[in-house]
Amino acid sequence: MRADARQNLDALLIAARTVFARSGVDAPAREIAAEAGVGVGTLYRHFPNRAELVAAVFTTEIDATAAAAADLLAEHPPGEALDLWITRFTRFVATKQGLSAALRSGDPAFDSLPAHLTGKLGPALTSLLDAAAAAGEVRPGVDPLDLLQAVGDLSHRAPSPDGSPNPMVQLLLDGLHIRP
Amino acid sequence: MRADARQNLDALLIAARTVFARSGVDAPAREIAAEAGVGVGTLYRHFPNRAELVAAVFTTEIDATAAAAADLLAEHPPGEALDLWITRFTRFVATKQGLSAALRSGDPAFDSLPAHLTGKLGPALTSLLDAAAAAGEVRPGVDPLDLLQAVGDLSHRAPSPDGSPNPMVQLLLDGLHIRP
Amino acid sequence: MRADARQNLDALLIAARTVFARSGVDAPAREIAAEAGVGVGTLYRHFPNRAELVAAVFTTEIDATAAAAADLLAEHPPGEALDLWITRFTRFVATKQGLSAALRSGDPAFDSLPAHLTGKLGPALTSLLDAAAAAGEVRPGVDPLDLLQAVGDLSHRAPSPDGSPNPMVQLLLDGLHIRP
Amino acid sequence: MRADARQNLDALLIAARTVFARSGVDAPAREIAAEAGVGVGTLYRHFPNRAELVAAVFTTEIDATAAAAADLLAEHPPGEALDLWITRFTRFVATKQGLSAALRSGDPAFDSLPAHLTGKLGPALTSLLDAAAAAGEVRPGVDPLDLLQAVGDLSHRAPSPDGSPNPMVQLLLDGLHIRP
DNA sequence: GATGAATGAGCTTTCATTCAT
DNA sequence: GATGAATGAAAGCTCATTCAT
Structure with a gap:
């Protein structure tokens, strides 16, 4: 090219x-x-058509979100990295108003999106959860895809202007963390 | 007229x-x-324009949903009435794909919608919660607007074809009820 | 309407x-x-689409050409009427550059055109030929659709500016007429 | 080059x-x-532009058609060569749906086409007619450009799939030949 | 010389909105 | 008041043509 x-x-x-x-x-x-x-x-x-562009943007964003996991892990303690990543994921979902509509549209251009979502974000979140659990910062045994789904559902609304996550998501994260 | x-x-x-x-x-x-x-x-x-029509439909639907509370209370034990109403609210949210977009659009036709939402649905849910709490069927002290919000957030995805509520919503309801 | x-x-x-x-x-x-x-x-x-318009124009033109036969017969001796009508038909064909392409296009909007062509122009030419033959002005037994086809084939090129028919068509007409 | x-x-x-x-x-x-x-x-x-390409293709085809005359004369008896060439010319015309439109378009790229047509095909057909007439196979005195024109007019419609010429053209050729 | 990426005018078609009937 | 015909501003998309690589 x-x-x-x-x-x-x-x-x-x-x-x-x-x-x-x-x-x-x-x-x-x-x-x-x-x-x-x-x-x-x-x-x-x-x-060649709008769906293809939308799919490409979503895919790119998914990739970027997934890739952020490693960066955050490298620069923050595992528990904090997890929180930061979830917040970032929250922002991703909030921006993607069209995502759920796209997934339901049946357009073949979106066929690979679901697999891409779980295939990229699943492992990314797993790495964060594992690191945090190993450090004793969060409870072990949390299914990453369940967590992804729940946070996703709770993040559809527009994000707060200050970038902080949804209060309900915050609650969820609090429950996840092991407090001394 | x-x-x-x-x-x-x-x-x-x-x-x-x-x-x-x-x-x-x-x-x-x-x-x-x-x-x-x-x-x-x-x-x-x-x-006079599309937004006005959309607002009217949403308002009508909100009214109908709110009005259903009294009917359900009259025909069912309070705890059951609560569950049935939440399920109905769930259906309302699922159908209103355009609601959140409308609220964010800034169109003046939608200005009164948020107040209408809390003004109508808040009291409706309050009556249900109060009745169920009085009957000892649900825990007391639940903020109706918080509950509305949470259920709303969890109901954006398309509803199950059988009309049953979202599993996460079900979980929420289970937590609300006092089991013997 | x-x-x-x-x-x-x-x-x-x-x-x-x-x-x-x-x-x-x-x-x-x-x-x-x-x-x-x-x-x-x-x-x-x-x-609703271009093909529909093209078909309508062609149909209208066919109708007008067919209708002209009766008028010409009423106002001219039969042999002359025949010549005049053929000349008019010649003009129709020359104008309809898109006709043959349309017939071959396979677009369903053109499906009824062939039947319309033979159904309207066949009888029109028959009436002229019959009248002229009855008056002893042209040889009898000429198949109208064959004649239509031949004249059509010979008339694809642009018409002379003076409106006179193609020389080859003229030849054909001469052959048709019975000269004393 | x-x-x-x-x-x-x-x-x-x-x-x-x-x-x-x-x-x-x-x-x-x-x-x-x-x-x-x-x-x-x-x-x-x-x-440099589409018209130039179209003109080049037409010119090339005209040349090829003209050149075929000598080949056919060398390999077949003159009367047969004439028929074969006419058939080939028929195919040329049928393929050139755009020819008449091009000639009428006024685009300067097509200015030389008419002269090229008569200049190349005229002599080619003359050679065939002369040879066939000399052999006593066709009537003498037929104007090649008139014949070209007539065959051209009769060949605008799509060719038969079997490659045989238009029935009307066949008739014309029959009339040309001297039958014993 | 060859390539094919980029450009953008231009075409078809849709649809919100107006307004004559 | 109701109707639906008319309007024309978009929008999607294609493709001739140019020009950087």
């Missing part, structure tokens, strides 16, 4: 994420292209 | 609810008018 | 015929709407 | 002919380039 094409693709993904967050997943293609500083044609060259 | 005008208005509200559930809140105005058996012009006479 | 709607429909058919003749059957919908003095929306209200 | 450039040009002409026959003269440039196994850029280097 040519360097400029790669740059455009990246710009499109970033632009799409921005625009989706601002105007929803149904935002005009032209708006996304403009945000990326690119013609509509370029958008359509890279993503 | 003339009798036929009143009939049209009712027909439009029912039609809009049906169509919103089937095709989403962005369904074409014509589709709604057709479902109601009226011309688009009539739709616009009653609701 | 409301009077103004009827007027628009007629205006659209006339405009489409004009534009098709000028710019071909693939002319932009906007051009046709503009020619008719109408918004695009109106065009699409009457003809 | 470099050898590879020459190859590309040939490939493009062949590809264009194929694609034109399959999808019409308005087929996307990309489709033609792909068929030729080159990039669009290469297509545009050789033919």
